[in-house]
Amino acid sequence: MTVTIAKDERVVLITGCSAGGIGHHLALELAAHGCRVFAGVRTLSKAQTLVDNPRIKAVELDITDDASVDAAVAYVLAATGGRIDMLVNNAGIHCVGPTVELPLSQVQQVFNTNFIGMARLCRAVAPVMMDCRQGTIVNVGSASGYVATPWVGIYAATKAAVHAYSDSLRVELAPFGVNVVVVAAGCVKSNIVDNYSEPLLDDNNTRYTMARPAIEEKFGLSQVEGVTPTSQLAHVVVPKILRCSPPAYITYGTLSKSTWCVYFMPPVIRDYLLSRRYGTHQLAKDLQSPSPSSPATNSVIVWAALVAAALGTTYALFML
Incomplete structure (x- = not known):
């Protein structure tokens, strides 16, 4: 043909x-x-x-x-x-x-x-x-x-x-x-x-x-x-x-652009957010594993994650 x-x-x-x-x-x-x-x-x-x-x-x-x-x-x-x-x-x-x-x-x-x-x-x-x-x-x-x-x-x-x-x-x-x-x-x-x-x-x-x-x-x-x-x-x-x-x-x-923004987060923040979103944090609780960080440290990580996410989103909006 x-x-x-x-x-x-x-x-x-x-x-x-x-x-x-x-x-x-x-x-x-x-x-x-x-x-x-x-x-x-x-x-x-x-x-x-x-x-x-x-x-x-x-x-x-x-x-x-x-x-x-x-x-x-x-x-x-x-x-x-x-x-x-x-x-x-x-x-x-x-x-x-x-x-x-x-x-x-x-x-x-x-x-x-x-x-x-x-x-x-x-x-x-x-x-x-x-x-x-x-x-x-x-x-x-x-x-x-x-x-x-x-x-x-x-x-x-x-x-x-x-x-x-x-x-x-x-x-x-x-x-x-x-x-x-x-x-x-x-x-x-x-x-x-x-x-x-x-x-x-x-x-x-x-x-x-x-x-x-x-x-x-x-x-x-x-x-x-x-x-x-x-x-x-x-x-x-x-x-x-x-x-x-x-x-x-x-x-x-x-979720493509938000995922792209997550790439720029420090690994400790990225891992924490992903563990919360996809169940491994809860799995650790269910397995009765000792938490690797104190509640105070977790609070700091959460706030840092929010700041990083906001900065990343702002950067993406201006650059795309």
Whole structure:
């Protein structure tokens, strides 16, 4: 199949475009902006809601498999006469649970999908852009890449790796005219939780039974009422990534900017706030552990946290 591409059209390859996810809505929004979109999905049936759009073509693509990536990229290049103007690395999976209790097989799977899969696509597509002296790579990170909260340490580690990789890649590709953008999404309603099937705790081998309510709350945080709709994220992000000189970071979504502000707090304050918010402070009480600090010290920390949070929020409002 060969597609006739106008000079003013952009050819976009997106990963992780199954129905209901961020990639799905990014594909629709990019098509609405006149792009020719190749929507990558592991199973073509999951892209049925996209195929009716004449500007979108579904492509079978498993980012954890070298052969699948090579075949998908070759297909797009053959169909467009050798063009991929934008790569959007969106595919990813969630990971929730006490960090030291997660099976290493699950840890490896999450890194292979969220980080190595992204690097695999960049390795396949970047040379094409470099030879053309133009292009944009968009890597979907997370506000969790700024601050790792309890119960999502492995997921946050993969997203921090995405951010770090992108920072290096951005400088390395700049001489070739290739842009690199990180989309640091906050709590966005998507299908990442719906597709999650791993147990939150191993009931036969866990020391966190009393923290189950906090873990379950964290697991569903991105799906509660009031979080950013996926279509809204796409509507905000797409015009920015289509700029000739897009921003290095786009931080958007519920709690994303407040999370970014927390990054600048002293660790002792940040840890105290996170322990209160995500249940580890209560867990210490339930385990009857002696408090490491006196009530007076706690009071000082609380006041310091409030001052730091106010300063951080003020800084963010003036700088963003």
